[in-house]
Amino acid sequence: MDASGILSSPATWVLAISSSLYIFYRYATSTFNYFSDQGIPGPKPIPIFGNMWGVWKANLPAHDLALVKKYGKVFGYFDGPIPNLWITDADVIKAMYVKDFDHFVDRRSFEIKTKVMRKWLSLMRGQEWKDIRSSVTPAFTTGKIKRMSALIKDCVANLCDRVTTFTEKDGKIDAKLTFSAFTMDVIARCAFGLKIDTLGMKDDPFITNAQFVFNPPTNKTPLILLPFMYPDLFSKFGYFTERLIVTKEMKFFFKLLENVLKDRLESNEKFNDFIEVADEAISEFTKVVDGKTVPMWTREIIDEIIMGQSTLFMLAGFDTTATTLTSTCFQLARNPDIQEKLYESIAAKMENYDEVSHEMVQDVPYLEMVIQEVLRYYPPLIRIERQCTKDYSYDNGRIKIKKGQVITVPTYALHHSEEYYPDPEKFDPERWSPENKAKRNPYAYMAFGTGPRNCVGMRFAMEELKMALCSLVQKFRFFPVEETPERLQFDDGLTQVLQPIHAIVGIQFRQSNQN
Numbered sequence: 011m012d013a014s015g016i017l018s019s020p021a022t023w024v025l026a027i028s029s030s031l032y033i034f035y036r037y038a039t040s041t042f043n044y045f046s047d048q049g050i051p052g053p054k055p056i057p058i059f060g061n062m063w064g065v066w067k068a069n070l071p072a073h074d075l076a077l078v079k080k081y082g083k084v085f086g087y088f089d090g091p092i093p094n095l096w097i098t099d100a101d102v103i104k105a106m107y108v109k110d111f112d113h114f115v116d117r118r119s120f121e122i123k124t125k126v127m128r129k130w131l132s133l134m135r136g137q138e139w140k141d142i143r144s145s146v147t148p149a150f151t152t153g154k155i156k157r158m159s160a161l162i163k164d165c166v167a168n169l170c171d172r173v174t175t176f177t178e179k180d181g182k183i184d185a186k187l188t189f190s191a192f193t194m195d196v197i198a199r200c201a202f203g204l205k206i207d208t209l210g211m212k213d214d215p216f217i218t219n220a221q222f223v224f225n226p227p228t229n230k231t232p233l234i235l236l237p238f239m240y241p242d243l244f245s246k247f248g249y250f251t252e253r254l255i256v257t258k259e260m261k262f263f264f265k266l267l268e269n270v271l272k273d274r275l276e277s278n279e280k281f282n283d284f285i286e287v288a289d290e291a292i293s294e295f296t297k298v299v300d301g302k303t304v305p306m307w308t309r310e311i312i313d314e315i316i317m318g319q320s321t322l323f324m325l326a327g328f329d330t331t332a333t334t335l336t337s338t339c340f341q342l343a344r345n346p347d348i349q350e351k352l353y354e355s356i357a358a359k360m361e362n363y364d365e366v367s368h369e370m371v372q373d374v375p376y377l378e379m380v381i382q383e384v385l386r387y388y389p390p391l392i393r394i395e396r397q398c399t400k401d402y403s404y405d406n407g408r409i410k411i412k413k414g415q416v417i418t419v420p421t422y423a424l425h426h427s428e429e430y431y432p433d434p435e436k437f438d439p440e441r442w443s444p445e446n447k448a449k450r451n452p453y454a455y456m457a458f459g460t461g462p463r464n465c466v467g468m469r470f471a472m473e474e475l476k477m478a479l480c481s482l483v484q485k486f487r488f489f490p491v492e493e494t495p496e497r498l499q500f501d502d503g504l505t506q507v508l509q510p511i512h513a514i515v516g517i518q519f520r521q522s523n524q525n
């Protein structure tokens with residue numbers, strides 16, 4: 011038989027396909043002894059999927075909590091063939107995320123070629139991440155946050171006007187929608203100097219596009235598993251990656267920002283927003299070449315970095331903060347005593363300050379305690395991972411982690427651990443009193459992550475949460491209505507940020523604000 015005869019023979023094809031399947035099968039199961047060889051427990055993986063089968067239709071908080079209850083504080087899990095060590099032991103978290111951070115600098119990521127995204131801090135790796143993180147961090151100092159606080163205050167006033175309208179009209183709010191509109195307003199104003207009035211408008215392109223970015227329909231299909239299970243393979247199919255990750259909704263923001271940035275760089279006007287603050291910080295970042303100090307990046311790269319961080323901040327700050335405000339509003343409605351105590355604490359401080367301001371919100375310790383308890387109970391980011399960048403050994407080899415392996419803290423499960431938070435299903439801000447906090451291992455709290463790669467926007471987020479809650483709780487009272495669920499519900503699927511659903515809460519004026 012000649013070569014073309016061999017190629018067209020069905021037997022050849024059967025052989026080629028079955029050999030490829032066999033090779034793929036061997037590759038996809040080759041790591042499955044990784045944890046059992048070390049005596050680390052964990053659920054039994056299945057070929058191709060590891061332990062991820064069905065995750066796209068699971069309710070992640072419940073799913074993760076059940077796994078931790080069954081397998082303990084440190085166990086092995088497989089994302090396809092990738093070994094992933096799940097950790098809810100605060101000492102191990104401290105060692106891997108903080109003390110030995112240089113072994114765990116990166117998150118798992120796949121190569122993204124899209125211009126704006128390739129400079130996203132959250133996706134960057136190694137030295138490039140370190141340089142950009144150091145250059146962006148000064149944009150979040152107290153002085154800079156105070157500058158942006160005046161912009162937040164404006165957005166809070168809009169929010170209160172809108173809530174007033176809902177109070178007079180229906181006496182209830184769709185909390186997620188209302189707060190999504192607010193956080194979008196804040197980010198647009200603080201990140202790009204843009205004034206948008208999306209408050210309460212369901213069809214506004216800012217809101218619909220941003221919500222789609224966080225909870226696209228693909229989150230509920232097996233397709234979403236691919237980048238987690240086979241990131242290298244996934245990166246090789248650039249077109250496919252772009253289609254799945256860089257959606258047209260994301261491009262909406264990229265286009266918008268490109269235009270804003272172009273105008274801004276040509277203008278001399280002062281805005282006090284993130285673009286301006288970041289431009290100052292990034293342009294001042296230097297390196298030493300042949301004994302001379304020179305700028306770290308060219309103007310073109312600086313513009314690309316600013317563009318990347320501004321879109322990332324818009325996306326990272328929008329849903330996380332809206333989910334936190336929604337959860338707070340829900341918990342206050344379900345816990346009237348706590349709501350009254352918070353109201354009293356704010357009212358007492360208002361006697362010393364003329365208005366809600368940057369200084370005033372820092373001076374209400376009970377507000378901080380309530381927010382921390384909300385973030386414990388409902389951490390918006392439910393999984394926080396790192397990828398091992400050089401081989402690592404913990405506790406004299408009790409746990410060995412090879413380069414490329416992933417570690418994950420399932421935040422929701424950690425925050426609902428009986429050991430660190432007795433009676434974990436009780437919503438109790440007193441856990442955060444200075445005395446109670448001092449008794450607990452601080453690494454048992456991961457709402458903003460931990461170590462050098464924690465949330466760079468944490469202080470900005472806290473400022474925004476405090477400004478909004480101080481004003482709202484002073485003027486309005488939240489209470490449950492017929493549609494309010496007993497426990498807050500979250501959407502199923504492999505979402506990056508918890509997605510509250512059916513978050514309808516009753517609202518009325520406080521006596522003194524009725525007129």
Ligand code: HEM
Binds near residue numbers: 394464
């Ligand atoms: C309540 C609101 C927020 C929560 C709960 C939150 C939580 C988190 C968490 C858990 C991480 C991962 C940390 C880790 O891996 O250790 C993170 C990373 C990040 N967050 Fe936030 N975040 C919030 C708001 C914001 C805001 C407002 C911004 C921007 C202004 C922001 C920007 C970022 C960025 C850029 C990263 C990646 C940091 C890096 O890789 O170096 N976040 N956030």
